[in-house]
Amino acid sequence: MAEMWISMGPQHPMTHGLWTLKVKVDGETITDADPELGYLHRSVEKMGERRKYFMNTTLPDRLCYASSTTWTHCYVLTVEELMNVEIPERAKYVRTIMLELQRLASHLMWAGSYMPDLGHITGALYFWRDRELFLNLLEVPSGSRLLYNYIRIGGVKRDLPDGFVEKAERVMKLFEQRLDEYSDLFENSKIFRMRTEDVGKFTAAQAQNLGITGPNMRGCGTKFDLRRNDPYEIYEEIDWDIQTREAGPGYGDCFSRYMVRIDEMKESMRIIRDCFKKMPKGPTLASTIPVRAQGEAFRRTEDSRGEALMYIVGDGTDRPYRWKIKSPMFTTISAAPHYLKGYKVADIPAIMGSVDICIGETDK
Amino acid sequence: MEIKELMQELSAFKGVSNASMIRDNVVKLDIDKNSSKEFFTKLRDDFGFEHCSLITAIDNQPEFELVYHFTSINKSVTVGSTDMSVMTEVHVFLERDTPTIESISDLWGGANWHEREAFDLMGIYFVGHPDLRRVLLPEGFAGHPLRKDYVYEIHEEEW
Amino acid sequence: MTLFGACRIMAELSIRILIPIFEFQEGLFPPFSNPAGWFADWLATDGGLDTMAWFYAVNIALMVGMTNLILVIHLERKIAARIQDRRGPMLSFRSLREVGEDLSGNAPSWKFKENYSGIGILQNVADGIKAFTKELIIPTKADRFLFTMGPIIFISSSVFLLALFPLSDRFAASSAPAGLMVIMAAFSIAPIGILTSGWASNNKYSMIGGMRSAAQLMSYEIPLLLSMAGVFLVAGSFDPVTIVEQQRESTWLFGLPMWNIIPQFIGFVVFMVCILAEVERVPFDLPEAEAELVEGWTTEYSGIRFMFFLMAEYIRGFAGAAVATILFLGGWAGPWPVPPEIWFLIKVYLIIIFWIFIRWSVPRIRTDQILVLGWKKLLPLSLINILIVIFMVEIYPYFTAIVNLPEVF
Numbered sequence: 001m002a003e004m005w006i007s008m009g010p011q012h013p014m015t016h017g018l019w020t021l022k023v024k025v026d027g028e029t030i031t032d033a034d035p036e037l038g039y040l041h042r043s044v045e046k047m048g049e050r051r052k053y054f055m056n057t058t059l060p061d062r063l064c065y066a067s068s069t070t071w072t073h074c075y076v077l078t079v080e081e082l083m084n085v086e087i088p089e090r091a092k093y094v095r096t097i098m099l100e101l102q103r104l105a106s107h108l109m110w111a112g113s114y115m116p117d118l119g120h121i122t123g124a125l126y127f128w129r130d131r132e133l134f135l136n137l138l139e140v141p142s143g144s145r146l147l148y149n150y151i152r153i154g155g156v157k158r159d160l161p162d163g164f165v166e167k168a169e170r171v172m173k174l175f176e177q178r179l180d181e182y183s184d185l186f187e188n189s190k191i192f193r194m195r196t197e198d199v200g201k202f203t204a205a206q207a208q209n210l211g212i213t214g215p216n217m218r219g220c221g222t223k224f225d226l227r228r229n230d231p232y233e234i235y236e237e238i239d240w241d242i243q244t245r246e247a248g249p250g251y252g253d254c255f256s257r258y259m260v261r262i263d264e265m266k267e268s269m270r271i272i273r274d275c276f277k278k279m280p281k282g283p284t285l286a287s288t289i290p291v292r293a294q295g296e297a298f299r300r301t302e303d304s305r306g307e308a309l310m311y312i313v314g315d316g317t318d319r320p321y322r323w324k325i326k327s328p329m330f331t332t333i334s335a336a337p338h339y340l341k342g343y344k345v346a347d348i349p350a351i352m353g354s355v356d357i358c359i360g361e362t363d364k
Numbered sequence: 365m366e367i368k369e370l371m372q373e374l375s376a377f378k379g380v381s382n383a384s385m386i387r388d389n390v391v392k393l394d395i396d397k398n399s400s401k402e403f404f405t406k407l408r409d410d411f412g413f414e415h416c417s418l419i420t421a422i423d424n425q426p427e428f429e430l431v432y433h434f435t436s437i438n439k440s441v442t443v444g445s446t447d448m449s450v451m452t453e454v455h456v457f458l459e460r461d462t463p464t465i466e467s468i469s470d471l472w473g474g475a476n477w478h479e480r481e482a483f484d485l486m487g488i489y490f491v492g493h494p495d496l497r498r499v500l501l502p503e504g505f506a507g508h509p510l511r512k513d514y515v516y517e518i519h520e521e522e523w
Numbered sequence: 524m525t526l527f528g529a530c531r532i533m534a535e536l537s538i539r540i541l542i543p544i545f546e547f548q549e550g551l552f553p554p555f556s557n558p559a560g561w562f563a564d565w566l567a568t569d570g571g572l573d574t575m576a577w578f579y580a581v582n583i584a585l586m587v588g589m590t591n592l593i594l595v596i597h598l599e600r601k602i603a604a605r606i607q608d609r610r611g612p613m614l615s616f617r618s619l620r621e622v623g624e625d626l627s628g629n630a631p632s633w634k635f636k637e638n639y640s641g642i643g644i645l646q647n648v649a650d651g652i653k654a655f656t657k658e659l660i661i662p663t664k665a666d667r668f669l670f671t672m673g674p675i676i677f678i679s680s681s682v683f684l685l686a687l688f689p690l691s692d693r694f695a696a697s698s699a700p701a702g703l704m705v706i707m708a709a710f711s712i713a714p715i716g717i718l719t720s721g722w723a724s725n726n727k728y729s730m731i732g733g734m735r736s737a738a739q740l741m742s743y744e745i746p747l748l749l750s751m752a753g754v755f756l757v758a759g760s761f762d763p764v765t766i767v768e769q770q771r772e773s774t775w776l777f778g779l780p781m782w783n784i785i786p787q788f789i790g791f792v793v794f795m796v797c798i799l800a801e802v803e804r805v806p807f808d809l810p811e812a813e814a815e816l817v818e819g820w821t822t823e824y825s826g827i828r829f830m831f832f833l834m835a836e837y838i839r840g841f842a843g844a845a846v847a848t849i850l851f852l853g854g855w856a857g858p859w860p861v862p863p864e865i866w867f868l869i870k871v872y873l874i875i876i877f878w879i880f881i882r883w884s885v886p887r888i889r890t891d892q893i894l895v896l897g898w899k900k901l902l903p904l905s906l907i908n909i910l911i912v913i914f915m916v917e918i919y920p921y922f923t924a925i926v927n928l929p930e931v932f
Binding site: 117192345 | 886887889
């Protein structure tokens with residue numbers, strides 16, 4: 001067969017969202033790739049310039065429905081930095097709990113959509129079933145299941161209700177048992193490892209240069225997590241470790257990225273448990289919250305997919321003058337040709353699935 | 365290297381002005397457009413900022429402002445004895461009628477699409493960029509919508 | 524009495540009804556009725572009766588096969604659902620009646636009901652109706668003739684399989700001396716249909732799917748036949764009946780039956796892996812890998828043509844399990860009170876259930892990996908199996924005759 005371009009997407013099972021990956025194949029080997037974005041562009045940045053600061057919290061919720069709380073949190077953190085708002089201690093703990101629950105839900109959704117990429121439908125149903133548990137937990141304080149709008153400028157919408165801790169403990173205990181069961185089905189499975197090991201390799205240096213961050217970079221052995229390296233909320237005082245894996249010296253493959261996410265889920269539950277232990281009583285919303293802001297500020301947070309960065313310029317009015325969103329997936333997708341070349345067509349879903357693509361945040 | 369030393373060394377560079385620290389781990393400075401490429405090369409090679417976090421284009425009317433965020437991941441620059449990773453925030457000001465600057469996508473692969481996005485939405489031209497196309501808006505879209513003087517109705521029929 | 528004998532009697536009975544009809548017609552329209560008369564005369568001969576008996580026998584085999592097909596699809600759905608912690612299809616006559624009772628308000632008030640429960644056997648009917656009523660789309664730039672021929676080749680070669688394997692020594696539509704060779708030949712027609720439809724769809728995904736099917740054929744076909752060769756050496760025949768008789772007669776320790784799975788376990792494993800690749804089930808369903816190739820070679824097909832592919836795959840699965848049963852599991856051999864046909868079906872269904880468990884618990888492997896598996900692992904293993912069989916059948920008896928060794932095999 002001669003070389004030909006195959007256009008995968010915008011409607012294709014591999015894409016997990018609305019984007020196109022054009023791959024040039026020679027037989028079954030990929031020789032070139034060209035990702036194309038823009039099908040889901042909603043001009044969030046432009047919309048944000050017309051709305052007031054506190055109205056904008058719903059927009060980052062919709063950046064990525066798999067991890068909406070983390071995006072709202074990143075926005076709120078930046079605005080608080082811009083306005084110099086001090087938030088109550090308890091609100092920080094509640095935020096941390098919500099962020100980690102969201103990270104669990106997001107990683108579970110990733111795992112659930114990664115398994116069908118490898119041809120394993122049962123895995124999808126198992127992980128989506130477990131995601132329901134954490135969506136139920138997130139629903140308890142926030143009142144909704146997908147787009148929470150729970151984190152507000154100056155704190156959180158409302159305090160955790162009674163019985164939340166017990167319910168969360170129950171869910172986490174159940175989920176830990178299930179994770180042990182799944183380890184036999186996935187990481188100890190010969191075929192699963194055949195499909196994921198030595199596939200989609202990139203080194204840590206490449207990842208840093210190409211802008212691949214988060215679990216994908218930690219899957220190369222780099223010990224870098226913004227929760228530790230640029231701490232926000234309460235992560236400094238909590239007892240937890242950065243989870244890293246590497247497939248070989250300084251590089252990672254699909255399997256190490258999978259294992260990093262599984263380990264991170266366990267670590268998230270550890271953080272939540274520690275938060276429950278250390279959480280003080282008190283208010284959860286700051287008493288005075290300004291509406292106008294002047295100057296510029298940026299904050300970065302560890303989103304479930306990598307480094308999320310927001311940069312906001314205020315001009316003294318109650319609306320942002322410029323609001324810039326950095327999505328970790330934007331640069332990760334741009335690096336797709338680098339880590340796709342040389343592999344087979346059958347590896348495309350395995351590789352593109354393993355970096356946990358979310359197009360909502362990428363297209364903004 | 366301690367972050368204070370980093371700030372001193374950076375502020376001694378040609379074209380750098382207004383160097384300051386805006387947080388414990390962030391150095392902010394302005395750089396002249398003409399010496400920007402040398403500065404960025406030095407930043408990557410000598411100070412170990414191996415990750416380009418973000419390139420933001422701002423329409424300050426009349427001039428444009430580019431804000432670069434660079435991260436040091438492997439901790440070649442430290443903040444005391446903490447684990448904090450150091451960032452550098454670089455501001456570049458561009459004239460409104462010539463919004464061009466040298467591309468840094470050969471230094472940081474991750475800057476490639478950030479530059480494409482800045483071109484797409486704000487109309488900044490990056491000289492030496494390998495593939496300066498629109499990335500979020502469709503090919504053939506007229507105008508750059510994040511500019512403050514962009515009026516949607518004018519371009520509606522063209523697209 | 525064999526199936527064919529029963530059909531022969533049925534043919535003789537039906538001749539008695541048919542011939543008066545033909546004679547009546549002959550009297551009614553004398554000038555035009557001569558062909559009908561000749562046909563009636565021919566039917567009454569021995570050859571005519573045999574032909575008619577064959578016609579009945581093939582139809583019965585087809586009916587048995589189609590009934591099994593529905594059961595296999597239903598079984599796959601229910602077991603898959605249970606593996607995945609859900610209930611699976613629930614639509615059946617009982618649930619329909621319950622819904623009807625509720626809607627009309629005639630439901631008995633004493634009956635506590637959580638949901639409308641059924642075993643879901645009607646789901647196949649619903650799917651069949653859906654597939655039959657869908658539009659048959661042919662892409663504009665497709666090769667119309669080959670696009671239509673692809674499903675026909677695939678389904679006809681698969682249905683042909685149903686007529687080839689016997690359910691027991693008496694229940695067989697055909698009993699060719701080279702039966703298993705014919706079955707394997709019929710099995711390997713289908714990749715031609717896949718390649719044809721993949722090429723004719725004029726779609727890159729379909730094309731790659733078709734090519735993968737050809738590459739897969741290269742990798743599994745040789746170890747498959749080599750693993751079967753051991754059984755043929757032991758039985759000395761290609762005839763399924765002879766093979767099963769040989770397994771039924773040979774015994775092991777304490778008079779336990781020695782089916783071929785015991786001495787030729789390596790061959791059995793190789794055969795099971797290869798036959799999974801042959802019938803294209805997970806983990807070897809590369810030609811229609813839905814994650815990267817959308818639906819592979821079936822991407823452009825719709826309606827009943829797509830359903831043909833789906834049905835043919837299950838028929839091939841059933842036939843593959845039947846061949847495995849005949850070769851290695853002793854076919855219809857089993858203790859007396861249960862009829863041999865039922866024994867045969869029990870073994871076939873056990874293999875199918877095993878396959879369903881595999882399908883829903885492993886991912887799909889890659890094209891280059893199946894080539895490596897086929898050539899580097901399965902081929903040497905099947906050769907080792909043949910060596911064992913040669914030792915067992917030829918060398919050991921030779922020495923037994925000379926130095927008076929115990930007869931183990």
